[in-house]
Amino acid sequence: MSIDAWWTLAVVVALIxxxxxERLAAPLVVMGAVTLLLVTGVVDVDQAxxxxxxxxxxxxxxxxxxxxxxxxxxxxxxxxxxxTGTRPMHPGQARARPAELARVVLPASGMSLFVYNTPxxxxxxxxxxAWARRSGRSASWYLLALNYAVLLAGMxxxxxxxxxxxTSGLLRAAHQHPLGLFELAPVGLPVLFVGLAVLIGVGxxxxxxxxxxxxxxxxGTREYTVEMTVPAGSPLAGLTVEQAGLxxxxxxxxxxxxxxxxxxxxxSPTDALTVGAQLTFAGNVARVVDxxxxxxxxxxxxxxxxxxxxxxxAVVGAxxxxxxxxxxxxEFRGRxxxxxxxxxxAGERVSGKLGTVRLRTGDLLLVLAGDDFLLRWxxxxxxxxxxxxxxxxxxxxxxxxxxxGLILVGFxxxxxxxxxxxxxxxxxxxxxxVGLGVVTPTEARRSIDLDVLIVLxxxxxxxxxxxxxxxxxxxxSALVSMAPSGRGWTLLAVLIATVxxxxxxxxxxxxxxxxPVALSVAASLHTDPxxxxxAVTIGASCSFLTPIGYQTxxxxxxxxxxxxxxxxxxxxxxxxxxxxxxxxxxxxxx
Numbered sequence: 001m002s003i004d005a006w007w008t009l010a011v012v013v014a015l016i017x018x019x020x021x022e023r024l025a026a027p028l029v030v031m032g033a034v035t036l037l038l039v040t041g042v043v044d045v046d047q048a049x050x051x052x053x054x055x056x057x058x059x060x061x062x063x064x065x066x067x068x069x070x071x072x073x074x075x076x077x078x079x080x081x082x083x084t085g086t087r088p089m090h091p092g093q094a095r096a097r098p099a100e101l102a103r104v105v106l107p108a109s110g111m112s113l114f115v116y117n118t119p120x121x122x123x124x125x126x127x128x129x130a131w132a133r134r135s136g137r138s139a140s141w142y143l144l145a146l147n148y149a150v151l152l153a154g155m156x157x158x159x160x161x162x163x164x165x166x167t168s169g170l171l172r173a174a175h176q177h178p179l180g181l182f183e184l185a186p187v188g189l190p191v192l193f194v195g196l197a198v199l200i201g202v203g204x205x206x207x208x209x210x211x212x213x214x215x216x217x218x219x220g221t222r223e224y225t226v227e228m229t230v231p232a233g234s235p236l237a238g239l240t241v242e243q244a245g246l247x248x249x250x251x252x253x254x255x256x257x258x259x260x261x262x263x264x265x266x267x268s269p270t271d272a273l274t275v276g277a278q279l280t281f282a283g284n285v286a287r288v289v290d291x292x293x294x295x296x297x298x299x300x301x302x303x304x305x306x307x308x309x310x311x312x313x314a315v316v317g318a319x320x321x322x323x324x325x326x327x328x329x330x331e332f333r334g335r336x337x338x339x340x341x342x343x344x345x346a347g348e349r350v351s352g353k354l355g356t357v358r359l360r361t362g363d364l365l366l367v368l369a370g371d372d373f374l375l376r377w378x379x380x381x382x383x384x385x386x387x388x389x390x391x392x393x394x395x396x397x398x399x400x401x402x403x404x405g406l407i408l409v410g411f412x413x414x415x416x417x418x419x420x421x422x423x424x425x426x427x428x429x430x431x432x433x434v435g436l437g438v439v440t441p442t443e444a445r446r447s448i449d450l451d452v453l454i455v456l457x458x459x460x461x462x463x464x465x466x467x468x469x470x471x472x473x474x475x476x477s478a479l480v481s482m483a484p485s486g487r488g489w490t491l492l493a494v495l496i497a498t499v500x501x502x503x504x505x506x507x508x509x510x511x512x513x514x515x516p517v518a519l520s521v522a523a524s525l526h527t528d529p530x531x532x533x534x535a536v537t538i539g540a541s542c543s544f545l546t547p548i549g550y551q552t553x554x555x556x557x558x559x560x561x562x563x564x565x566x567x568x569x570x571x572x573x574x575x576x577x578x579x580x581x582x583x584x585x586x587x588x589x590x
Contacts (some may be wrong), residue, residue, distance in 0.1 A: 051460025056169030068447025252283025498539030
């Protein structure tokens with residue numbers, strides 16, 4: 001390989017490693033990699049910035065506005081209402097029943113045909129979790145299946161996921177026809193039908209119940225870690241832990257006491273409480289909230305509380321500037337006008353003072369803030385999900401839902417019939433929802449995830465470097481030589497390579513990195529590259545195996561209390577079935 005190819009390979013490997021570590025914000029990492037490739041001469045300015053002139057980011061931005069209008073007006077609430085119910089849990093029920101899973105995954109997959117994956121999961125997951133708590137079930141029985149159903153349905157249309165839009169833009173940039181609206185359906189529909197059968201039939205058998213030891217059977221939830229302080233004048237000062245009644249709290253456990261430089265852990269009944277001591281508790285969310293009203297203790301964040309505040313749960317997003325920072329470093333109170341009362345981290349108990357805990361993608365924060373916190377931050381990339389503690393959403397503007405429905409139908413019809421391109425139809429739909437007053441310009445702007453668009457546009461520069469340096473052709477040669485002879489086996493190798501890559505980087509980045517490789521493979525075989533582009537599209541959407549594979553995985557990971565390994569049983573089955581179906585059908589259809 002040439003020096004440029006080796007340098008590009010080093011930059012791409014470093015990019016993947018840093019993105020997988022989640023220590024730095026994705027836009028910074030991607031644009032930093034593009035800058036390195038630009039200043040070292042691997043790509044020129046036009047190639048480095050090619051993503052900013054590609055139609056994919058603009059199409060995605062317009063569709064973000066449309067889906068934001070759908071959410072705000074409740075235009076598709078008929079789907080989401082079917083995920084809730086009031087029937088009590090069957091006596092002795094130990095896992096989710098197929099009928100229950102069906103009522104969750106079928107409407108979710110139907111909604112995902114029209115709305116992007118992330119807003120669909122952000123809308124349905126809190127409602128499903130609240131329904132599970134009300135009926136005495138564990139939310140972890142259902143949320144992973146719901147998430148997978150949405151991901152599977154996203155493979156059917158050219159607008160189902162941002163990845164599909166990206167591939168369409170890449171095809172146009174390569175002087176190929178963009179994806180037709182339903183071009184993926186011959187593969188996507190069989191994958192969805194088989195996947196739904198797996199979720200309904202097997203999901204209840206492999207789902208783990210992630211109630212914590214401190215959770216009550218009546219419907220407690222995730223274990224949070226919270227800090228309380230013994231203030232001056234507290235009646236608890238000078239008492240032992242047992243005398244203060246802190247050993248017999250229901251649903252909450254005293255983990256440690258910190259007083260000055262002294263830290264007591266584990267805590268014994270005879271340990272004394274002193275003024276200024278920091279007490280760290282772990283317990284279910286309802287009891288953590290109750291602690292805020294306990295006489296003699298005040299929250300360590302009391303100085304930040306608003307008089308009329310309410311509690312919200314906020315999931316730290318994959319592209320959030322909070323990732324890798326502590327609450328103190330991020331100046332959380334000043335930035336968000338809110339206070340973090342407690343932190344939940346799936347699979348482990350958070351230790352140390354909350355202000356010094358380095359936040360990770362998927363951390364669930366219990367936030368006390370004003371009533372406008374949800375409106376200001378629910379569409380920002382800082383949080384993958386913001387929901388009131390009871391899981392309720394703000395009342396939708398139903399008077400305009402019919403108008404959004406007409407705009408959505410018009411968009412789909414014009415794009416499907418070819419009267420307008422997807423980009424043109426999306427731009428007109430976005431302008432319509434703003435111009436007709438369905439959403440304000442400010443709300444439209446908040447609906448757009450700028451971090452996703454920056455990462456996406458920058459990734460095009462990475463893809464250009466892979467192609468221009470000759471790295472794509474070398475990787476393609478390696479894939480061709482490793483796979484058994486024949487176009488079908490080589491296509492399967494490209495599909496599997498994309499599936500592996502999408503587990504550690506974003507699905508969009510995986511598609512952009514593998515697209516030039518796919519073109520080189522097709523060129524070496526002297527065959528139409530479209531089948532290989534379709535394989536990359538499907539493979540990049542198979543983000544089933546890890547919580548970091550896709551941002552919706554992070555949303556349900558926090559709400560369901562999932563651990564890393566919880567994604568593997570069901571995710572492995574879906575990955576194998578998707579690869580088998582796609583690997584069989586794509587060579588036959590293209």
